[in-house]
Amino acid sequence: MKKRSALAHKMAVSPYMLWSALFIVAPMFFVVYYSFTSADGGFTLGNMTQLGKYTDTFLRSIWFGFLATFLCLLIAYPLAYAIAKSSANVQRTMVALVMLPMWMNFLIRTYSWMTILQNTGVINNILDALGFGRVKMLNTPGAVILGMVYNFLPFMILPLYSVLAKLDPSVVEAAQDLGGNSLTVLSKVILPLSMPGIASGLTMVFVPSVSTFYISQKLGGGSFDLIGDVIERQFQQSYNYNLGAAISLVLMVLILLCMAFLNRFTSGEEEMVV
Amino acid sequence: MKRAAAVVVLLACLSAFVFQVPAFGALNAESLRGTELFVYNWGEYISDGSEGSLDVNKAFEEKYGIKVVYDTFDNNEVMYTKLKGGGVSYDVVIPSDYMIERMVSENMLQTIDFANVPNYKYIDAKYKNLPFDPNNEYSVPYNVGTIGLIYNTKKVAVAPDSWDALWNPDYAGQILMINNPRDAFAIAHAILGIDCNTTDKADWEAGAQKLKEQKALVQSYVNDEVYNKMESGEAALAPYYVGDFLTMRANNPDLAFVFPKEGVNFFVDSMCIPQGAKNKAAAELYINFLLEPDIALANAEYICYASPNTAVTSNPDYSLAGNEYIYPPDSAGIKTSIYRNLPQDTLNLMSSLWDDVKNYSGEADGESKGGLGSGAQTAIALSAVAAAAAAYLVFRAVRKKKREV
């Protein structure tokens, strides 16, 4: 009886195992394969040795991604806390309002930022009318980072909110009763307890920020190449799949390393926080 | 003698057969009803029904009952990469001259059966037997034109006459640069007095250096994004195709155009049928349809590019006939050059150098990028400190929690 049900369970998993072998594992294999072959199919290390010249781009991407993630955390934490402390009805509405923009296509929302930031855009028209003159905002690193923060902020707010909402208020009260001032309570009680949410938020913002290409193209004007731009160009314009695969492979390894580093801080199981 | 007569009769029959081809074509077309045709064209390069114009694809669908699946690309290299990758198949593509040469050399195009394209007779003899297709086997010209310099007269006081204007620091942050390697390098080479078809490594490196020098001044790298940015007055200068200038000027009368003295690229965009096309007969029907006098006229009026179609240029209703920009007289003395296909080594070098240009960030990055640029730099430094502090705080808290467990 036991054996038969074990078999049934394995049968249930088998379509998924087949699927993931074909469409998750095999594609990874192809990334590795293309990374170490040349256009005519022979083994080469040439793609890897070419990567040196993209060091600046890698560093810039990681730097921008890091800044965007950090700004998201900074902006999202107080908001998530404020939402978590309000009444059930307000909470529901707020969460819905945070999620609503995510349902809109991110390309069109990013494009809309161009309308706001450009020299002849909404903000500059207002500034000009008030006599402050026009400020160059579009096509700067600041605009790219703004685009990242804007697009991925909900991914930070939601996991933070869900841990903070579960936070037992009596724990906080107890800490206050024991004489902790609000800063101590925050750093010793609330922050540590919200670590799983922070970790999940950091991942969900950092990974797409580092690898984006649309945001940098539209808001950076193509002047601040990120690693996603380079990959996209190899596959869509330069017809250099091999180099593109090599860069993707390195990006993937880098991100997995970052994740492993992050996971040292938090003991996350195979669960989602959202 | 009898035999000769037989030959004559046979020839007569044959010629009758040939003359009947259009009729056969129509018969053929009937059997194609219900099929699909995949077309891959430049963006903004067909009359699409907006602003009361003729919707060419819809007209084709209505006439022949063939569904047109229409996709667009933003430059030749993108189109090449899509086709070369092998993941897609199209029936009609419209690359430029040098790209056709490359695709022919790589066996990526099929010969066109010109018996099915009787309207080829309208193509101006000037645009036949061109170097990229010397025997007129693979391509049918769609549009011709040149690149040039578009500028906003409200922002650029003195009319420029040279590509140098794109390197003028007075217009820093107001310059748009074309976002494809072939045209970008050609402009740099023109200033340096280098032939755009050079295969010398040093020439290409010099071109890349020139483009890097320009980078700090460039507002953004664009293809068809140029329309919005020039029409709204967001930028002052942009290199782009002359036909598109006419479209832009219709929306912003402050725009002007000049053929820089160093010389400009002359191009012929032609309709081709790629290998792997699944509906070749419909493709030929479509190519022929685009050459129909009324269709070609609608396209020429809408796209504003120079037409190689004599039925258009001789049409009294054609509003752009003899236009000084797209049909400049020989007396204007415009220096033109034609791109040729480059050897694979040079192409690899070009895309690698183009990556270098795009990756390049000058020393004076924050400085020259203006207000928010330098502001962002400061913000970067400040938040780095804050982030380090936060990381320490978090780390301490976690360590403590771990100790407690």
Added chain:
Amino acid sequence: MSRLSKFYTFLVFLFLYAPIVVMIVFSFNASDSTGLLEGFSVKWYRVLMGDRAIMQALYNTLILAVASSVAATVIGTLAAVGLDKWKKNWVRTGVMTVTNIPMMNPEIVTGVSMMLLFVFMGRLVAGSGTLGFGTILIAHVTFNLPYVILSVLPKLRQTDPHLTEAAQDLGCTPLKAFFKAVLPSISTGILTGMLMAFTLSLDDFIISYFTTGPGFQTLPIAIFSMTKKRVKPDMYALSTLIFFSILVLLVLINISQARGENKRARQYKKGEV
């Protein structure tokens, strides 16, 4: 909420909604500019209705989202049920690790890797032209699967492990026991997973961009190619329509949730629960 936190919340929401407001305003622009307002008109909504390409893209997007989320839900739920009972060994760990790959990996890498697979296999099998509805569907199912599995697994863990046995003792066949006892108890997890998959599929651009072919344009891809050209406000008009339909949907859900909660609260007060 204190006044300060109210103000702060307002600022963040201003930031989140600024581009959407701009979009809505410009969808009513009389001219075809997305930068300068030149009077009020609804002509872009008329233009939109006549734009076959966009309507086709909208239809494609919906078909793809439904197909991929249903497929992912079926395969993923089966997998979760099997994995839940599977004792921990290296195979299970391996499967769970693989499940995490599409979630951890940057989307661009997932997209590129699948494109390489499809193109390579396509060359071996069909010659050319493999990219299209089939490949984009496979890609969407693949990146949806982990989300379904990871929302069903916790629900399975919460269910009583003796539930199946009890049902079987009462005379159910194992299959019937699963459908009668287990499935209802994990149905919220399945529904959450499916909704998440549907949303992800609806909104995905990057992976679709690398895995779709001619003739199957989704809405995000149509928008992408449009923003590379002249953006006309009809795209804003479409986004405005989408925005308001989702807004209405969310409000309805919110109201029904609030009602449910109030009812429960009242019952609680009466001591019925």
